[in-house]
Amino acid sequence: MSMNTRSELEEERRLFYVALTRAEKQAFLTYTQSRYRWGKLIDAEPSRFIEEIDNVYLEYLTPINEQRYKPLIDSDIFDDIDKSKLRLKKPLSGAPPRGPSDTQLKKLRRLKPVTSDTDKNFNAEDANLSEGAKVEHMRFGRGTIVKIEGVGADTKAEIDFENGGLKKLLLRFAKLSVIEN
Secondary structure (H helix, E strand, C coil): CCCCCHHHHHHHHHHHHHHHHHCCCCCCCCCCCEEEECCEEEECCCCCCHHHCCHHHCCCCCCCCCCCCCCCCCCCCCCCCCHHHCCCCCCCCCCCCCCCCHHHHHHHHHCCCCCCHHHHCCCCCCCCCCCCCEEEECCCEEEEEEEEECCHHHCEEEEEECCCEEEEEEHHHHCCEEEEC
């Protein structure tokens, strides 16, 4: 999804072409309707270059309907600017955007900055975490600490969860509660 320059787009188009021409008899082009990116579920879309292939060479295995996907960007993003869509004058009505209110600013000022000093000085023993301890995690449930390795901010624990299986977690972020030591 190169969108920075025309040359990046052309390089992506060239790679797509090379991949397609490697197929000797036929190629299957697939895409997912949604996927996780940075921990968030987002709608996905097919390659923009599929639209450039002549329909004579395409056979859709799933029915084409208008609800298939909504493109994230216009297909003519690199074309000339449509002058009719430009706003040349200020809007005649409406209020300009405002900043935070006084009460919101007071709340923001009361917040204390998070310092990384506490993370650097993390100690598993101070948190009552040791090998063999029974712990509970919000997402993975109950588990037993199998192994603890590292020091300070890099302290990791290998935990065998009843439901989630064996997981390796950074203890400074894990938010574990000790059930039994």
